Amino acid sequence: MRRALVILMVWMAAAVGLVSSNDYFVSVATTMAFLALWAQSWNLLCGLTGNISLGHSVFVAVAAYVTVILFQQAGVSPLLGGLLGILGSVVLAGIVGAATLRLRGPYFTLATLSAAAVVLSVILHYSELTGGPSGLAITFAHDSPFDLEFTNVRAYFLIATGLLATVTLILDLLKRSKLGFYIAAIKSSEEAAAAAGVRVALVKVIVFCLSAALTALGGVVYVFYIGFLDPNFLSGLTLSVEIALIAVVGGINYLIGPIIGAIFYEAIDTAANATFGASGGWDVMLLGFAVVVLVMTEPRGLCELAIRLLRLVRGRPARSWS
């Protein structure tokens, strides 16, 4: 039932994107879909295990760089190169995860943040291969589906929404699977889970790798959509923070949370840019303070807020936050 709902929603969005003649609207919706996709993949780690990662942009970056470099230097199709890129991200996640997942709370957060910084400064350093701070441009003039090259940007919107639906379904299936129960046990008490025979470290690393793989998948498509590997976008703290922010703003306990979060985030950003211009800092200011106001009103995110409002409308007393 919930699964059907999610698929229906995503396909409705896709249909709107397809028939819409407004290119600007489609580009906003595409960005929204990518952000939601990353937030959903991030939520696979954080929502399920409670570990907050502020380094997820590194998985986008590694996959994007591997794919683009293989494509440009060796002519490897992004469909194959993308797989290798995702594999690269998974290996990285395995190493980082094995080393840092036993850390809890802020330690894990700071560890992911710095692991990402190490990889990204290495990427910038080898500028002959990676283009350094000026990045790499992908130029194409023809449609070539096997190279992820589409002249009509709506194709990327379709792929992004399709991937978003896929990741959402994977998350839903995972929650009900054996692995999902292991994770739930670990989240409530690591010691108890270990005592009951759950291989805590292994399960956590697997979840981290899966989350990295799905994030990387979005990265491969995204870089061909934008047509430019921008190290400022991929390497900054900003994308990692955005991903985490969107998921938590939406509500980490809901499948639809990251999607709602992405819509909220992109809507404020777009409205601010349209009203005040893109360079004055208004968008950043409004986004930041909107998040502050939201947290102070309902720390568990927009989904929870909506539920509370619904209860209020129906006249039942709202459950207070615990």
Added chain:
Amino acid sequence: MIIFLQSILNGLLIGGVYALVAMGLNLMFGVMKLVNFAHGEFLMAGMYVAVGLASLGTLPGALGIFGIYWVALPTMFVMAAVGFAFYLLLLDRAARFGESPQILLTIGLSIGAQGLAQVLRGSSFRLVPNPINGAAIRFGGLNLQLGPAIAFIVALGVTVVMAWILRATRFGKSARAVAESAETAEMLGIEVRRVYLVSTSIAIGLVGLAAALIIPYQYTFPNVGQNFVVVAFLAIVIAGLGNVVGAVFGGLLMGVMQSLTASYFDLDLSTAAIYLLFLAVLILRPQGLFTRGRRTL
């Protein structure tokens, strides 16, 4: 050899500012278990306050070439008041939220404050012309930058004062008790929320002091806090989260590391080296280098 010594010296001097920023960060973490991702933006706000005050002029005749430093105490008190308001308006309520809403809150505040600074003051780089900027003393072939040296000396002084406050005053004893266990402290009659309020004011006041000490030689712009706060984060983890005095050594160590790797390696890789050191400490000694056992504050 001279390059080596000069790098160590530069590193120590930069590290003094990191230490001031890190101390407040660690006080808040130790007492409230809150990682304040907006700490860098309080530094930025303090810098704008200090620049605003400094552009009013220097005290006539007094302090000589050090005239710009009159802004230090006013900035510290303004920022302590900001910290007071920060606790009462946001943290008092947010203290009851879980970890991820708190991280979200401070990140939101950090982003919002950067935007606000840009909206109000534009994204230009500001520096009040002053004789300290670029001034240096030479001895034995080494160059001692005057501005960073003053910041370093003040940082050491503040460390001694903070160590004394935590060890000997009534507030310090309460703060250490709260850091150990807020519930037990509450049961023993300590007003936990007041300890939180004072800790936040001190932490933000310290960051204001740091801001006033760096404006003579450091440009002020909306994202300036990010340059300091990430290093300060690494410093407090290396020192041990919650270990306020240890944070100073962490800050100095980060400064020296940064300076040494920048002299001997490429600048890009110097960042990588710092983070690698950090990861190594995190994995091998998660309680920090300067913390024995579970002792806090």
